[in-house]
Every structure is written in C-alpha cells, then in structure tokens.
Amino acid sequence: MFERPSAGERAVLVHLDIGSTAEPDEREEFRRLAVAAGAEVVGTLGGSRATPDPKLFIGTGKCDELIALVAGTEAELVIFNHPLSPGQERNLERLVKCRVVDRSGLILDIFAQRARSFEGKLQVELAQLKHMSTRLVRGWTHLERQKGGIGLRGPGETQLETDRRLLSKRMTVLDRRLDRIQVQRAQGRKARDKAELPVLSLVGYTNAGKSTLFNRLTEAGVFQADQLFATLDPTLRRLTLPDGGRVLVADTVGFVGRLPHELVAAFRSTLEETRSAALLLHVVEASAPHRARLAADVEQVLAEIGSDEIPRLEVYNKVDLLPDESPRIERDAAGLPSRVWLSAHTGAGVDLLLQAISEWLGRDRIRCSLDLEPEEGRLRAWLFEHAQIISDVAKPAGGWSMDLIIGRPDRERLAARNARFSEDKEGV
Numbered sequence: 001m002f003e004r005p006s007a008g009e010r011a012v013l014v015h016l017d018i019g020s021t022a023e024p025d026e027r028e029e030f031r032r033l034a035v036a037a038g039a040e041v042v043g044t045l046g047g048s049r050a051t052p053d054p055k056l057f058i059g060t061g062k063c064d065e066l067i068a069l070v071a072g073t074e075a076e077l078v079i080f081n082h083p084l085s086p087g088q089e090r091n092l093e094r095l096v097k098c099r100v101v102d103r104s105g106l107i108l109d110i111f112a113q114r115a116r117s118f119e120g121k122l123q124v125e126l127a128q129l130k131h132m133s134t135r136l137v138r139g140w141t142h143l144e145r146q147k148g149g150i151g152l153r154g155p156g157e158t159q160l161e162t163d164r165r166l167l168s169k170r171m172t173v174l175d176r177r178l179d180r181i182q183v184q185r186a187q188g189r190k191a192r193d194k195a196e197l198p199v200l201s202l203v204g205y206t207n208a209g210k211s212t213l214f215n216r217l218t219e220a221g222v223f224q225a226d227q228l229f230a231t232l233d234p235t236l237r238r239l240t241l242p243d244g245g246r247v248l249v250a251d252t253v254g255f256v257g258r259l260p261h262e263l264v265a266a267f268r269s270t271l272e273e274t275r276s277a278a279l280l281l282h283v284v285e286a287s288a289p290h291r292a293r294l295a296a297d298v299e300q301v302l303a304e305i306g307s308d309e310i311p312r313l314e315v316y317n318k319v320d321l322l323p324d325e326s327p328r329i330e331r332d333a334a335g336l337p338s339r340v341w342l343s344a345h346t347g348a349g350v351d352l353l354l355q356a357i358s359e360w361l362g363r364d365r366i367r368c369s370l371d372l373e374p375e376e377g378r379l380r381a382w383l384f385e386h387a388q389i390i391s392d393v394a395k396p397a398g399g400w401s402m403d404l405i406i407g408r409p410d411r412e413r414l415a416a417r418n419a420r421f422s423e424d425k426e427g428v
C-alpha cells in the first residue's frame with residue numbers, strides 16, 4: 001500500500017546481518033522506508049558478516065555481486081540499511097558507479113520531504129547539512145549528478161555543492177533562526193500552561209495511525225496520507241471529553257527504529273512538546289507482525305528525549321484488521337486503563353479511548369459548588385471554558401450558584417482567590 005507510481009528512482013537495497021540474524025520485519029521496514037522516499041526497488045542484496053569491512057562495509061566478493069546487480073538492473077542508486085562512513089560511501093560509489101546513500105541519508109530524505117512547518121524545514125536542513133558536510137569532499141563529477149534524487153533533495157539541496165565555508169555559514173544562520181523559533185515555542189508553551197489545559201501527546205512508530213486517530217479525536221482535518229512520516233510537525237488541537245473536561249491533543253513526528261542521532265538532536269525541540277505532556281497516547285499498529293519490537297523502538301526514543309517518566313496509555317490501533325480482536329479497554333492492577341484496542345479508521349472503540357482518557361485525567365478532578373457575585377461574570381465565563389458545568393442557576397438577588405467539576409490545580413487557584421467553594425467531593 002506504500003507503492004507509488006513508477007516514476008521513482010531505480011534503487012538497489014542492501015541489508016546485511018551483522019553479527020546476528022536480522023528479524024524479517026527489519027528488512028520489510030527498510031523496504032517501506034525506501035519506497036516512502038520515492039524509490040522503485042529494482043533489486044535487493046542480503047548476506048551476513050561478523051563485522052563491517054572498514055573500506056566498503058561489505059566484503060569484496062559481495063561488492064562484485066552489487067556491481068553486477070546495479071549494472072543488470074540499471075539502478076541509479078544503492079541504499080544501505082546501515083550507517084556508512086563517508087569513506088565507505090566514497091569507495092562504494094567509485095566501484096559501483098552510482099550514488100550510495102546510507103540509512104541516515106535515507107531517513108533525512110524522508111524527513112526533508114515531509115517537513116511542513118518552517119521550524120521542521122529548518123531542522124531538517126540543518127541535520128542534512130551536518131550529515132553531508134563530512135561527505136562533500138568526494139565531489140560528484142564521476143557520477144551523473146541527478147538533481148533532487150534521494151539523499152540530495154530537500155531544503156538543503158542548493159547548498160550541496162557549495163564549499164565548506166559557505167556551508168558552515170549557512171549552518172550558523174540556521175542555528176540562530178532555530179534558537180529564535182525555540183524561544184517563540186517556549187512562549188507558546190507558557191501561554192498554554194497558563195490556560196491550564198492538560199496536553200495529551202500522540203506518539204508512535206511511523207505509520208501506526210497517529211494522524212488518523214488525531215483526526216478522529218479532534219476532527220481537525222490535519223494532513224494525513226498513506227505515507228510514512230506524513231506528520232512531521234506537532235499539531236495542537238483542543239478536545240472536549242464526554243465528561244466535559246478539556247485537553248489539548250498534540251500529534252507528533254512518526255518514530256522510526258535506529259533514528260540517526262543527528263535527527264534525534266534536530267527534533268529534540270519539536271519533541272519537547274512531548275516532555276510537557278500530562279499523558280502520552282502511544283499508538284501501536286496492532287496488526288503489525290512485530291508490534292512489540294516497534295513499540296520497544298518508540299520507548300527507546302522516548303527515553304532518549306527524556307519522556308520516559310510520563311504516564312502513558314497504549315492505543316492498539318487497526319483492530320479492524322484483526323478478526324480475533326475487538327475494541328476494549330485493558331486495565332492494570334490498580335484498575336486504571338493501560339491499553340485501549342480500537343480502529344481509528346472505522347472509529348470503533350474511539351469512545352472507549354475518550355472514556356479511558358477521562359479516567360486518567362479525572363483522577364485529578366473535583367466536584368464542587370460555587371457562589372458567584374454579580375460582578376464575577378468574567379470568572380463565570382472562565383469556568384465555562386475550563387470546567388464541566390453541571391448546573392448554573394442565577395440567584396434572585398444577583399450572581400450565580402454553580403455546580404461543577406474542575407481540575408485540582410484550578411480549584412486550588414480559585415480557592416486562593418477567595419472564591420466561595422463548598423461541598424468538595426473528591427475523585428469524581
């Protein structure tokens with residue numbers, strides 16, 4: 001389902017088992033990433049080695065096989081599912097006589113194609129320039145340079161052939177711009193903190209269905225597509241839960257296993273949104289054959305960005321593809337929802353997810369009554385925005401008598417302002 005029309009670059013994929021045997025889905029994931037980048041896969045080369053060859057990564061015998069495969073399939077590009085040193089890339093290109101891109105280059109390329117926000121584009125450009133600055137020395141003269149191919153396109157494209165001095169100048173400019181944007185982002189976060197709305201962050205392996213679920217939840221009409229990494233930029237939307245509670249939902253970048261470090265660094269600020277979340281919704285493609293490994297990859301990235309302490313609720317998506325499963329809530333020993341099975345596509349079980357979210361956040365909500373004076377109209381309007389109003393009665397003498405459910409922090413803030421609360425009922 002990820003195939004694109006055949007206009008893609010003709011690519012040969014290389015995946016060796018280094019040390020141990022790779023899981024079959026590792027190769028499949030690699031193929032899907034390559035296709036997502038726009039490759040037309042015309043050949044694959046496998047094999048195994050105890051350790052990579054320092055000069056070519058693969059051995060000379062394997063390299064001969066690769067040369068023959070590239071010639072026989074008229075491939076324009078070879079993609080390795082491994083990190084290659086600049087030297088290895090250069091040596092391989094000389095022998096194979098076409099461009100060679102490593103796993104980092106491939107993932108950077110996908111990110112470059114999917115970046116939507118200004119910040120996302122700058123981050124990808126910077127990461128690409130860093131990745132390529134070590135590789136620029138090689139020069140492309142012996143190769144037919146195809147503009148805009150995999151690993152060559154994206155916001156950084158025009159810089160690729162400039163010299164290192166210009167490159168480092170450009171990187172400094174990007175760094176400065178990103179610093180400014182990050183200040184703005186932090187201000188935005190502060191404003192949201194003031195609004196006291198808890199943030200739910202959707203995280204998950206690429207293609208798990210985050211954007212589809214995000215749309216289901218918020219009807220926000222966020223761009224989604226049948227492509228890996230359709231979402232690169234976090235998008236925030238407001239959501240009202242059935243119990244009246246309000247939250248912000250953030251859709252985040254699709255994770256991928258063995259994310260290149262330069263990308264983890266580049267997206268740290270984007271993912272900082274995740275760090276300030278009250279609850280992470282970890283979306284897992286329940287129909288993927290090796291879902292546990294994909295979920296573990298996501299957990300590892302979360303740990304790398306310092307989000308592993310945030311409570312999470314697992315969302316096992318695509319239940320419509322599993323004949324033996326149906327939408328349901330699983331609970332932990334304490335009775336709290338730990339996993340919700342649903343289909344973002346059909347919408348089945350989305351109500352259960354909303355209920356589970358309410359239960360998670362509701363632990364911190366209190367039911368209470370409040371008397372407001374006639375001049376407290378603004379406070380009353382604020383409460384309508386931030387609390388669930390059960391009843392609101394105008395008093396004959398002026399003012400209002402309200403019955404509501406409110407978050408504990410809001411409750412404490414209002415109490416500090418001497419608002420007249422009564423009848424607190426805990427744990428509503």
Ligand SMILES: Nc1nc2c(ncn2[C@@H]2O[C@H](COP(=O)(O)OP(=O)(O)OP(=O)(O)O)[C@@H](O)[C@H]2O)c(=O)[nH]1
Nearest residue numbers: 207208209210211212228229230231254318344345
């Ligand atoms: N059958 C089925 N397909 C689904 C479901 N949810 C999402 N999909 C499909 O899975 C694909 C990926 O969905 P997205 O929502 O773009 O996934 P994502 O996690 O946001 O992907 P990235 O942006 O790459 O991280 C799309 O083709 C969706 O139509 C589901 O519940 N059932």
